[in-house]
Amino acid sequence: MSGGTQGRAVFSAETAADRVVPPTGFTARLTLFAAAAMAFLAVFALALSLATGRLADRWASELARTATVRISTTQDQRVAQTRAALKVLETTPGIASARALSLEEEQALLEPWFGPAMPIASLPVPQLIEVIEDENGYEAEGLRLRLMAEAPGAVLDDHTRWRRPLVQAAERLRTMGWIALALIAATTGAMITLAANAALSANAQVIRVLRLVGARDKFIAAAFVRRFTLRAFSGAVGGTLLGMLAVFMLPGASAEGSFLTGLGFQGLHWLWPLSVPPLAGAVGFLATRLAALRVLKGLM
Amino acid sequence: MIELKDVNYGYGGADLLVGASLSLGAGSFHFLTGPSGAGKTTLLKLCYRELQASSGRITLFGQDARDMGRDDVSDLRRRVGVVHQDCQFLDHLSLAENVALPLLVSGHASDPGNLKELLGWVGLGDQAGSLPAELSGGERQRAALARAVIMSPDVVIADEPTGNVDWEMSQRLLQLLIELNRMGKTIIIATHDMNLIRAAKAQVSARVVRIKDRRLQIAGADL
Ligand SMILES: Nc1ncnc2c1ncn2[C@@H]1O[C@H](COP(=O)(O)OP(=O)(O)O)[C@@H](O)[C@H]1O
Ligand SMILES: [Mg+2]
Numbered sequence: 001m002s003g004g005t006q007g008r009a010v011f012s013a014e015t016a017a018d019r020v021v022p023p024t025g026f027t028a029r030l031t032l033f034a035a036a037a038m039a040f041l042a043v044f045a046l047a048l049s050l051a052t053g054r055l056a057d058r059w060a061s062e063l064a065r066t067a068t069v070r071i072s073t074t075q076d077q078r079v080a081q082t083r084a085a086l087k088v089l090e091t092t093p094g095i096a097s098a099r100a101l102s103l104e105e106e107q108a109l110l111e112p113w114f115g116p117a118m119p120i121a122s123l124p125v126p127q128l129i130e131v132i133e134d135e136n137g138y139e140a141e142g143l144r145l146r147l148m149a150e151a152p153g154a155v156l157d158d159h160t161r162w163r164r165p166l167v168q169a170a171e172r173l174r175t176m177g178w179i180a181l182a183l184i185a186a187t188t189g190a191m192i193t194l195a196a197n198a199a200l201s202a203n204a205q206v207i208r209v210l211r212l213v214g215a216r217d218k219f220i221a222a223a224f225v226r227r228f229t230l231r232a233f234s235g236a237v238g239g240t241l242l243g244m245l246a247v248f249m250l251p252g253a254s255a256e257g258s259f260l261t262g263l264g265f266q267g268l269h270w271l272w273p274l275s276v277p278p279l280a281g282a283v284g285f286l287a288t289r290l291a292a293l294r295v296l297k298g299l300m
Numbered sequence: 301m302i303e304l305k306d307v308n309y310g311y312g313g314a315d316l317l318v319g320a321s322l323s324l325g326a327g328s329f330h331f332l333t334g335p336s337g338a339g340k341t342t343l344l345k346l347c348y349r350e351l352q353a354s355s356g357r358i359t360l361f362g363q364d365a366r367d368m369g370r371d372d373v374s375d376l377r378r379r380v381g382v383v384h385q386d387c388q389f390l391d392h393l394s395l396a397e398n399v400a401l402p403l404l405v406s407g408h409a410s411d412p413g414n415l416k417e418l419l420g421w422v423g424l425g426d427q428a429g430s431l432p433a434e435l436s437g438g439e440r441q442r443a444a445l446a447r448a449v450i451m452s453p454d455v456v457i458a459d460e461p462t463g464n465v466d467w468e469m470s471q472r473l474l475q476l477l478i479e480l481n482r483m484g485k486t487i488i489i490a491t492h493d494m495n496l497i498r499a500a501k502a503q504v505s506a507r508v509v510r511i512k513d514r515r516l517q518i519a520g521a522d523l
Contacts, residue, residue: 016404017404019392019393022391209401210390210405213401214374214377214402215374215405217370217374
C-alpha cells in the first residue's frame, strides 16, 4: 500500500478493511477523551505563547537603547564635570557612544515648554549627555557609583531600564508555552501508544487469524492506524473548538494593556489553533504505526 | 512444492518429530495419519511456516523456510490454503466476510457472484450472513474449506476437515478436495478416518503418510 492511498484512506468512512478489527468502545472513548483534553490544553498553551510573544516584542521595541546623564552643578564646574562624566562613559563597557548635547540642541528640547526666546545660556539648565548602549548593555549601578566619584553633579537617568526584566519574563513565558506544547504532543503520543498497545494485545487472536490468511503486517497495522488517527483527530477537533471558545470568552485586551487581559488570540493568530487537530492526527498516526509494527514484528 | 528433509521439531521438551522427510510434489495427493497427539497438526504447521523446524531443512516453493521474511510468509499463505483444525475465524465478521478474508487482506476485489457460488459449493448458500458462533462445527469446517480455496491456491492443507461432519458431508468435502486435485492442486489431508482414506484411494492415487513413534513412514497397503 503506498503512502498516498493510505493517507487518503485514513479519513474515509469505515471500510471492509477497517472492520477486520472488532470495534472496542472503551479504548475508543478513552482515546477520544484524551485527545480532546490534550487539544484543549494545547490551545491554551498556544494562546500563552502567542500572547507573551506579542508582549515581549512590544516591550522590547519600547526599550530604547538610550539613557541620559544630567549634570546639575554650578556654572564654573559644569565644563569640568561634563568632561569627567564623558570620560567615565567612554571607558564603561556596554556603552556604544556618549555625546554632550550642544546649547542649541538643549534649546530645541526646551522650546516646546518655554518658547524660542528663552535665554538658556544664562539659566542654570543642566548639561545633558546622550548615552547609547550597545547590544550587551551596561551595568547601571557600577556606572552610577563611578559617575558619583568623578562628577558628583551627574545623574544617570535610564527611565526605560525597568522594563528589561519584564521583557525577559515574557520571553521565558513564551518559551515555556512552546515547551508545554511539545510536552502535550509527546504526552498525546504516549497515551495513544498505550491505547494502541492495549488494542493490539486485546486483538492478538484477530491478528493471528489475519496473518494466517496471508495479511501483511502493513495491512494489519493500517487497520489500527486508521482507527487511532481518526480518534485522535476527531477528539482534537472537539477539544480545540472548546479551547478556542474558552479563550474567546476570556476578558479582552484592555487599553491599559495589562498582562492578564492580553491573553488570547489576535487577528490571524486565531488560525493557529486550527493546526491542533491535524497535528493530533499526525501524532496518532505515527504513534499507532510505530506501536503496531513493533508489536507485529514480535509475533510469530 | 513443499519439501521437508530430516526435520526435527519439539515444543520445548523432547522432540515430537524426528528425522521427518516428506516431499509434496505439484498435483500430488497425500493423507497424513497417526494417533491423536502424534504431531499431525504440528507437521502441517511446519508446512505453512506457522512453526519453524528445530533442525533439518524445509523448502517452501523453492525457498528455504529459514530465509523467509514476514512478507514472504504472507505471500506463502496466499499460495497455500489451509483448513485449520480449529477453523480460525474472526468471530465478529459474517461467514461470507470470513470466507472472503484472504481476498480482502491481499487487496483483491471479491466478486459477490463467485463468493455465492463458492458458498453454495460447500452447502452454505443460506448461511452467508451468519456469525461463526451461530454455525455448527460441520458448517464451520465447510466454511473453512471455502476460505482455504478462495484464493485458488497451489496447495491445500486440510487438518482433519471431516472431524465434525457426518459421513455424507465428509464424502462431499472429500469430493471437493478431489476435484481441486484434478484441477492440478496439491492436496494434503490430516485425518485418522480410515474410511475416508479408502474412499479417496478408490478415486485418486493418494499416498498415505503415517506418524508413528515420532517418525514419518510411508504406509503400505496394510492400512
Ligand atoms: N503450542 C504447543 N505447545 C506445547 N505443546 C504442544 C503445542 N501444540 C501441540 N502440542 C503437543 O504436541 C503434541 C502433538 O500435537 P498435535 O500436532 O496437535 O497432534 P495431532 O494433530 O496429531 O493430534 C501433543 O502432545 C500436544 O499436546
Ligand atoms: Mg491435530
